[in-house]
Amino acid sequence: MKKRSEIAKHISSLCSSLWVRHYISSKIKTDPLYEGVYLELKDSKRPLMDIGSGMAILAFYLREKDWSNPVTAIDYDERKIEAGNLLIQKGGYQGITLERGDARESLPTHQGDVTILDILQFFQKTDQIKLLELAAENVAPGAKLLIRSGIKERNFRFFITWVVDVFAKCSFWMKAAPTYYPTKETFEGVFGKEGFDLEIRPFWGNTPFNNYLVVIKKLK
Ligand SMILES: C[S@@+](CC[C@H](N)C(=O)[O-])C[C@H]1O[C@@H](n2cnc3c(N)ncnc32)[C@H](O)[C@@H]1O
Numbered sequence: 001m002k003k004r005s006e007i008a009k010h011i012s013s014l015c016s017s018l019w020v021r022h023y024i025s026s027k028i029k030t031d032p033l034y035e036g037v038y039l040e041l042k043d044s045k046r047p048l049m050d051i052g053s054g055m056a057i058l059a060f061y062l063r064e065k066d067w068s069n070p071v072t073a074i075d076y077d078e079r080k081i082e083a084g085n086l087l088i089q090k091g092g093y094q095g096i097t098l099e100r101g102d103a104r105e106s107l108p109t110h111q112g113d114v115t116i117l118d119i120l121q122f123f124q125k126t127d128q129i130k131l132l133e134l135a136a137e138n139v140a141p142g143a144k145l146l147i148r149s150g151i152k153e154r155n156f157r158f159f160i161t162w163v164v165d166v167f168a169k170c171s172f173w174m175k176a177a178p179t180y181y182p183t184k185e186t187f188e189g190v191f192g193k194e195g196f197d198l199e200i201r202p203f204w205g206n207t208p209f210n211n212y213l214v215v216i217k218k219l220k
């Protein structure tokens with residue numbers, strides 16, 4: 001099984017832009033995100049839908065881990081779709097569909113596991129709840145909805161999370177600035193009921209951000 005550093009080197013080597021190469025390499029090496037999601041999904045035999053996938057780096061990471069389930073990745077940023085599809089070609093990655101879609105409007109038809117990673121902050125509170133409910137409809141019984149998000153709390157980690165998201169917008173890396181950060185109650189309100197098993201755990205790794213991994217299992 002490949003190490004994180006080897007995966008980072010390989011995926012980033014597929015990029016022609018020096019900046020993107022550096023971004024992907026350091027993201028994979030320093031952020032616990034993709035490895036954490038892999039550990040949650042590794043025994044799943046179901047297809048995955050990744051909502052707000054960016055260039056679909058998660059999907060590439062999963063392939064490098066020999067995880068071969070079909071992946072549908074959607075994002076509303078044309079530039080990322082184009083760049084990601086080039087990486088799919090260059091990397092020879094099979095079974096990954098990366099297409100344009102606005103999660104505010106609709107989602108592709110899907111039954112399986114679902115991921116929503118680092119995108120909720122771009123949605124208003126009511127849109128977040130709508131997206132969470134819509135995503136839950138696409139989770140098959142026994143499957144998981146995995147969410148990584150900065151969570152609004154009164155601490156320095158939260159401040160850093162907000163500053164970096166604002167910087168990402170100012171540097172044009174993101175199309176939008178952060179609008180509203182969910183609280184733990186946001187998730188408890190949607191999933192703290194019969195039919196779901198909800199776990200919210202800190203997901204900081206060595207990063208300074210106030211990120212949590214929210215694991216929702218749809219009960220059979
Ligand atoms: C911080 S990036 C995270 C990318 C990816 N999930 C990851 O963790 O590698 C947030 C992504 O959400 C996308 N996004 C924001 N609002 C969206 C929407 N309404 N529909 C689809 N994608 C959206 C952005 O274009 C961006 O690629």
